[in-house]
Amino acid sequence: MNIIEGGVTAAQGFEAAGVEAAIKYQNRKDMAMVYSRVPCKAAGVFTSNVVKAAPVRWDQEVVAHSAYVQAVVVNSGIANAATGRQGYDCCRQTADKAAQLLGISPDAVLVASTGVIGNQIPIDRLLAGVEKLAESKVDTREAGTMAAEAIMTTDTISKQVAVQIELDGKTVTVGGMCKGSGMIHPNMCTMLGFVTTDIAISKELLQEALSEDVVDTFNMISVDGDTSTNDTLVVLANGMAGNPEITSKNGDYEKFKEALHYINTTLAKLMAGDGEGATALFETKVIHAASKEDARILSRSVIRSNLCKAAIYGHDANFGRFLCALGYSGVQFDPEQVELYFENAEKRMLIYKDGVATDYSEEEASKILASPEVRVLVDMHMGEAEATAWGCDLSYDYVKINADYRS
């Protein structure tokens, strides 16, 4: 697997665009399009929130019932959630408009929205935006970057990644972009993610690969514990790489899964580290848990704890908070058996063992917690399962961003 530059336009046959449509704010790119010159197999995972935004309900229909997908239209001004029938009509009109301009069927168009909940999208501006996108889409790396920028809300950096693998002598490319900074506790996460690939694969296996992988990637991050109404992750596969179509779980399928896992992990970590107000990526790895599910629950409990997050922000080696968050996770264990480490890229430090604090240096521990990427390693001494969860620290700026978000 080679990591390459680029994002959604890295794979063959994909075009993209990002434009200013003034959906809610002026002078910023707020609409994006991803387009494939040929029809794609599509797979998707969507928010588990029972309050689902209109575009989520639209996309669920399309992914379930359309034979193929060829375009995605995104706006980052208004979430189009809690908008009733008018909101759903807005999705239909967007798809109709894009279909007409691109010469494809409306049910081959996915739509996605992120932003304020409860407002209606000004449909005229949205449709004008679709026109601009259809005119300007191209297959350059820059176009992919512009699309990645156009889907940002409170994100501070655009997020994209691409890799290449070889399958039967053919080069297969997988690229993706995502956005997400607040209301991030995916299950699925306002997290929007779009992955494009030129691999040839059956729709069933594409969906299975995606559904399996999100459990250990996007579903393992949390900025604030709030699972959005809009979370959407879509993979489009257009087959242009020319590899023998993957229709069974063979070696090629495993290679693809590995590539997809890298894409999803990278995007998920980028989101967690760019959480609203974050100054650090806060990773928790649980090893030797009794089961995979236990490991997931334990690691997520730590990274979503406000007190642990505030301790990371304050570079405070207040290890009791981490132990406490493990303790209320719902998983049963013997606290005396647990070992807890703080670590960064250079150093690992044992903090807690045999039921008590070790004789660690507060100063050294605080230094570790001041790193841009902080990891808490937890050894449960119970079994062989492990899992990693990613979050961020809790800063003044998180509060500021969210107390003022709409103004």
Added chain:
Amino acid sequence: MNIIEGGVTAAQGFEAAGVEAAIKYQNRKDMAMVYSRVPCKAAGVFTSNVVKAAPVRWDQEVVAHSAYVQAVVVNSGIANAATGRQGYDCCRQTADKAAQLLGISPDAVLVASTGVIGNQIPIDRLLAGVEKLAESKVDTREAGTMAAEAIMTTDTISKQVAVQIELDGKTVTVGGMCKGSGMIHPNMCTMLGFVTTDIAISKELLQEALSEDVVDTFNMISVDGDTSTNDTLVVLANGMAGNPEITSKNGDYEKFKEALHYINTTLAKLMAGDGEGATALFETKVIHAASKEDARILSRSVIRSNLCKAAIYGHDANFGRFLCALGYSGVQFDPEQVELYFENAEKRMLIYKDGVATDYSEEEASKILASPEVRVLVDMHMGEAEATAWGCDLSYDYVKINADYRS
């Protein structure tokens, strides 16, 4: 039921004290004692965190196996959690010392701690504190107040309440105090609570009344979603009121439960409103839910959402966040059927109905959210059950307090 002044010394036969023992900080009261001149039936509920502080393990033993309890010793400097065998020995020594000074049995002494996790308590200072407490305890209202002050950590106000009821012509008094500001998501909640009463009641019914009541009181508050290692709520009943002992669920039992519910509700709301950094009490009442458990889950999901809490802090009528938090609670419902109101003591405003925002005034809504007590009322239109949960807003100061807590 009459609400009266006072707290743990309101009921007949109870004495209290609060003193400075320099457990962790200088120049503040940090140890408290509650003492009954006659033996008490004791009931208790404790943290569900599997990482239980030493005093919690001690108290669970005492409540389960001792015939009676006569004293409680509390310190508010160090939590005595994650302290291994040394921590448990510390509880034993505290009980031994108190027992010797008070002329009672060590297994009639409860202990409680709150503060930093992972540090050992300086035992000499603790035992010296017990001596001061035993010398200074008296049955005045002021002594109750001093005890309530001595158990505070990041609390900004001391918390106590008392009521009186009549049972067969006898006046029965129930009084209580509690502390709790951060790491508050009781299940049970560092929340410490102590309720004293002179009622005559069997130990079994005392425990049953307490266990039933916390489900709708202390377990319905959250400051930060972190369930502490130390949560403890204890009720001591010394029988001095002279009422016929309650040994069945008769009318007297119901009257007592009502009094206990008032005490617990008042203390729980005081804690929520005094959450770390809080500027407002944030209440969510869910009505017409399909079941009581659904109503509890829905209301708790809203009050623990960081985004909802930040919206309250910002006085931002961003109702989508409240709807979103209901949606990811795990309870199934039709968002189109839900009605959502903001209200304060003066006014109720319908914000969301039929799947969309009403034509409400942002300015008026923001005024409601600027009240010291803000309520979100949710009508599910599904059944007859209701529940109320209490939390607080999320402010810069919460982050400040928790990033700097140990320094």
